[in-house]
Amino acid sequence: METAILFESYHHGNTKKICDAIGQKYGITLIDARGPIEDLEKYDLIGLASGVAYGKYYKTITDVIRNKLPHNKNVFFIYTCGNPNKDYSMQVKEIAAGKNCTILGVYGCKGYDTYGPLKLIGGINKENPTADEINEAIKFFENILRRCTDE
């Protein structure tokens, strides 16, 4: 099954750490939303991964999801954020659902955050994503992969 993760991770590379771990273990394609975007039609399963700004996925990846995510794909969501008190993938989930994509799951965890005044105190979540959180993300992905291949 052709799988890719489209990601945007500009603050501290927190989200990219998770994508890299999954990519290395499973040899899947990682596509930086800020770079050239190849045609995504050839992928059966597409991960959409981002840091969070102002309660939502970053703007560049949101625009790419809106403009370049094909219809009828299996998709999953991964994000890192400063304060994991809610699901920050709501907006992008709606865009994907509007394209008749099947949403297979959402994984979110803390990421190192030095935005705004947090910089003055050296940031929060300095150790995140931790090795455990990265392993959880790998398990989350494995579960999705299993569900797709069992179908």
Ligand SMILES: Cc1cc2nc3c(=O)[nH]c(=O)nc-3n(C[C@H](O)[C@H](O)[C@H](O)COP(=O)(O)O)c2cc1C
């Ligand atoms: C401009 C900006 C706005 C942010 N807004 C939020 C927010 O609304 N909620 C939150 O939980 N974290 C927020 N954060 C923290 C980031 O989501 C967090 O540090 C994330 O792990 C960064 O991911 P990245 O290193 O992959 O870019 C913000 C960070 C930046 C730079």
